[in-house]
Amino acid sequence: MNPNLSRLQSYPFEKLRALFEGLTAPAGLKPIRLSIGEPQHPTPPFIRQALADNLDGLSTYPTTQGTEALRGAIAGWLMRRYKLPAVDAATHVLPVNGSREALFAFAQCVVDGSRPGAKVISPNPFYQIYEGAALLAGAEPVFLNNTAAADHFGPNFDSLPESVWRDVQLVYVCSPGNPTGRVLGLDEWRDLFERSDRHGFVIAADECYSEIYFDEAAPPLGALEAAHRLGRGDFRNLVSFSSLSKRSNVPGMRSGFVAGDAAVLKAFLSYRTYHGCAMSPAVQAASVAAWSDEAHVQENRRLYREKFDRIEPLLAPWLGIQRPDAGFYFWACTPLPDTEFARRLQAEYNVTVLPGSFLAREAHGINPGADYVRIALVAEPGECLEAAERIAAFCQKL
Structure with a gap:
C-alpha cells in the first residue's frame, strides 16, 4: 500500500461525528x-x-476532453464573466x-515527488483535499496561515522563507476562500505570479465559490482575470478550477x-485520459445549458443575499461576524473553544456547525481555525433564520 495513506487525517465531518458521540439533541427541535x-x-x-433530454448519450463512451459544445460554453462564460478577450476552447x-x-x-500530475524536498503550499484553514493530494503525490504540505491579524485572513506570502519557496512545486489558492470568504486582490496575485516566475511552481486557483457574492456590479476578481490584467494572457503556470455545484445548485x-x-492542461489531459474520468454525455449537455444561462445564478445570489441580510444582525452582537467578501459561510469567532461551542449548540439547540479547528492544522505555532466555527447558510431562508435565532439564544445564555 502507498505508505502516505497512513498520513491522511480524518475528514472534518468524521471528526464532527466523533465530537457528537453520546449526545441526545432536544426532541422538540428539528435538526438544522x-x-x-x-x-x-x-x-x-x-x-x-x-439532463433528461440527453439520456441517449449514455449509449456512447464520452471523450476525456469533452464535447466542443461544452468547452465552447465554458470558454464563452469565462470571457463574459472575467472580461477576457480570448479563451481557446x-x-x-x-x-x-x-x-x-x-x-x-x-x-498527481504536476508534482514530481521524486525530487527531494518537494513541497505544496496550501492556505490554512483549508479544503482538506489540498493536503491529501500533496501527501499522495509524494510532497510535503506547507501551510500558509490565514488569520484575522494577517490582513483580514489574507495570505502573507512573506511569512514563508525563500528556502521553502525554492522547493515549492504547486500552490493551492482558494478565492473566495473556504471558510473565510476572503477574495485575493490584484496586488496579491501579482506577488504570487512573480514568485511563480522566480521558482517555477504551478498555481491551482480553486474558485468554486466565485459566483456567490453580494453586489451584482462587483463580482469577485478571478485568477485568469488577474493574469490578463497583469499582462499574462497566456496564463502561464496558472490553472483555475470552477464548478456548477454552488453556482447552479x-x-x-x-x-x-x-x-x-x-x-x-495538455499534460493534465494526458494524465486524465489514463485516469479514466470522462464526464457523462448527459451531464455534459446539462452543463452546456447551465453555463449558458445567468438568470438562475442571479436568483441564487438573491436568496443568499436575503439570508445574509436577515441573519447578520442576529449573530453579529454575539459572534462578532462580518459579511464575507463572497461565498455562503460565516466564519464566526466563538466565546468558548470551538469544539465545546459546537458540541453544546448541538446538544442544547439541535443546530450543527463545524468547528474551525477541524478545518486547519497547527502550523507556525498555532491552529488558525481554533475558536472559530464555520456556519454554512445553505438551507432555505426560513430554516437558516430559525437556526440563527437558536444560535443567538444559545450565545445569550452563555
Missing part, C-alpha cells in the same frame, strides 16, 4: 445542519430537463467531474472545469 457546504436551493428545472479549457476530484488529480451532477495554461 449548517455544517456542510452542500447547496440546498432547488436545482433549476431547465437543467434537470436538459480547444487548449485552455478541460471539463472535469466537479472541482474536488480535479483538485486532487492535479497534484447541482452538486450531484459533479460538473466543473479547469482552465488556464495550455501546456499544463
Whole structure:
C-alpha cells in the first residue's frame, strides 16, 4: 500500500461525528445542519430537463476532453464573466467531474515527488483535499496561515522563507476562500505570479465559490482575470478550477472545469485520459445549458443575499461576524473553544456547525481555525433564520 495513506487525517465531518458521540439533541427541535457546504436551493428545472433530454448519450463512451459544445460554453462564460478577450476552447479549457476530484488529480500530475524536498503550499484553514493530494503525490504540505491579524485572513506570502519557496512545486489558492470568504486582490496575485516566475511552481486557483457574492456590479476578481490584467494572457503556470455545484445548485451532477495554461492542461489531459474520468454525455449537455444561462445564478445570489441580510444582525452582537467578501459561510469567532461551542449548540439547540479547528492544522505555532466555527447558510431562508435565532439564544445564555 502507498505508505502516505497512513498520513491522511480524518475528514472534518468524521471528526464532527466523533465530537457528537453520546449526545441526545432536544426532541422538540428539528435538526438544522449548517455544517456542510452542500447547496440546498432547488436545482433549476431547465437543467434537470436538459439532463433528461440527453439520456441517449449514455449509449456512447464520452471523450476525456469533452464535447466542443461544452468547452465552447465554458470558454464563452469565462470571457463574459472575467472580461477576457480570448479563451481557446480547444487548449485552455478541460471539463472535469466537479472541482474536488480535479483538485486532487492535479497534484498527481504536476508534482514530481521524486525530487527531494518537494513541497505544496496550501492556505490554512483549508479544503482538506489540498493536503491529501500533496501527501499522495509524494510532497510535503506547507501551510500558509490565514488569520484575522494577517490582513483580514489574507495570505502573507512573506511569512514563508525563500528556502521553502525554492522547493515549492504547486500552490493551492482558494478565492473566495473556504471558510473565510476572503477574495485575493490584484496586488496579491501579482506577488504570487512573480514568485511563480522566480521558482517555477504551478498555481491551482480553486474558485468554486466565485459566483456567490453580494453586489451584482462587483463580482469577485478571478485568477485568469488577474493574469490578463497583469499582462499574462497566456496564463502561464496558472490553472483555475470552477464548478456548477454552488453556482447552479447541482452538486450531484459533479460538473466543473479547469482552465488556464495550455501546456499544463495538455499534460493534465494526458494524465486524465489514463485516469479514466470522462464526464457523462448527459451531464455534459446539462452543463452546456447551465453555463449558458445567468438568470438562475442571479436568483441564487438573491436568496443568499436575503439570508445574509436577515441573519447578520442576529449573530453579529454575539459572534462578532462580518459579511464575507463572497461565498455562503460565516466564519464566526466563538466565546468558548470551538469544539465545546459546537458540541453544546448541538446538544442544547439541535443546530450543527463545524468547528474551525477541524478545518486547519497547527502550523507556525498555532491552529488558525481554533475558536472559530464555520456556519454554512445553505438551507432555505426560513430554516437558516430559525437556526440563527437558536444560535443567538444559545450565545445569550452563555
